Amino acid sequence: MAEYLQPGSLEEAAGMIASHGSSLAIVAGGTSAMRYSAPQAEHVMGVRGLGMNKIEHFSGGLSLGSGVTMSQIRESLPIPALQEAARGVGGPAVQNMATIGGNIFARQPYGDVAVVLLALDATVTFSTVNGEHTKKLEDFYASGAQADGLLTRIDCAAPGGELVYLKCGRRRFNSPTVIAVAACVGLDNGKVGNACIALGGAGKHPTRCAAAEKALIGEALGVASIRAAADQAAGACSPGTDSVASEWYRRRMIATYLTRALQQIAAG
C-alpha cells in the first residue's frame, strides 16, 4: 500500500518529487491519478492542500492555478471555448474534482481542456527544488509531456482572434473523446493573420497542427483554404485506435470537425 504524503508548501512538494522520483504519484483531483498512477505507486503525494486553485485575470489574459477544477472553469472563466471543454469532462461529480493540471497530463482519449489551452498558446510553470521554470505547453507536449517538478500554474493571453472548440464524442454528456479541435484564427483585412490549430485524439498527446496553420495564414478564410487546412490536418495527424474509435474514423472526424470550426469562424 502506498504511503500518503501531504506537503505543506510548494518547496516541500518539490523536495518530495526530487527525493522519490518515479516512485511518486501526484494526486490532485484524483479522477485520473486514483485510477492509473496512485494504486501502483510506492508513494502518493496529495496536492489539494497547496492552494493552487486560484484564477487570476490580467489585461485580458489568465493565470490558472493547476488545481483549478472543471467546475471552476465552467462557472468563472470568461472564455466560452474553455467552459465548453470543461463541460465535456465527465459528469458533475468528476467536474467538481478534476483539475486543469490533471487534464494536461491526462492520457488520450481524455484531456480536452488542454486542447483549448494549446490553441491559446498557453505556458506551463513547474516548481522544482532549483526554483520555477516556465515553458510553452506546445514544447511540453512536443518533448514527450515529461513533468519536471510540480506543475503549479498555466498562463495564457487573451485569444488572438476568434476561438472555437468542438468535440466529437460518443454521447452528448460525459463522453470520452473521439477527437477534439480548437481553432483560434485572427483575421487581418479579410486574410488570416494568425492561426493556432490544436487537436485532441490526434496522437499520443494534444498537438498543435502547424501544417493546417500554414494552409490558412495569408489566405482568405473560405472554402478553398478551409478544405486545404482540413486535408493537411487529416494527413499530418497520427491518431490511435482504442475502444472509443478507430484511427480511420478519428482521421476523418478531424477533417470534418476542423472544417466545421473554421466555417463557424468564417461566418463570424
Place this chain on the structure above:
Amino acid sequence: MASRIVSLKVNGQNEEFIVGALTSLQDILRDTLNYTSVKEGCRQGGCGSCSVIIDGELRLSCLTPVQEVDGSEVTTLEGLNQSNSIAALQQQFIDKYAAQCGFCTPGMMVAIQALLDRNPNPSRDEITEGLAGNICRCTGYLPIIKAVEGVVAEMSGASGD
C-alpha cells in the same frame, strides 16, 4: 509509515480515524462506518454509484483519498434520509418506477439532491446533464428523469405528472 488522524463529520456525526496508506473515502464510509448506500460499482469514477456530497459539492468517494477531506462534512444517502429531505423524491421513485435492481439508486438520489440544491427548477436537458455521471443499466433513465421532473413540479406547486 507516517500515520495521521483524519476527522470527518459524516451525516452529522463526528468521526476520527488513523490512516497512513492511501485510503479512499469510500472504503471508510462503506467498510468502517457501514454506510452501505455508498455502492462500489466500478471504482474508476465511471458509474457514479459511490456519489456523496462533500462540503456541499457532489463528488465520487471512490476516487477521493480520505486524507484530502480531513475536517470536511460528508453526506451520504443515509444522511439525506435521516433529515427527511428526500421523502418526496423517494415517493416519486416509487410512483415512476425509477428503481429496478436498485444498485444505482443511492448515487442517483445523492446526485439529484446535489442538482436540485444548485438548481431547484431544472429543465429536462439540465436534469440529463446533472445525472450524466450516474449509470443505470435497468431503467433506460426515462423513469428517473420523470421522477426528478415530478419532484420539481411538486416543489413549484404544479401537479406531479
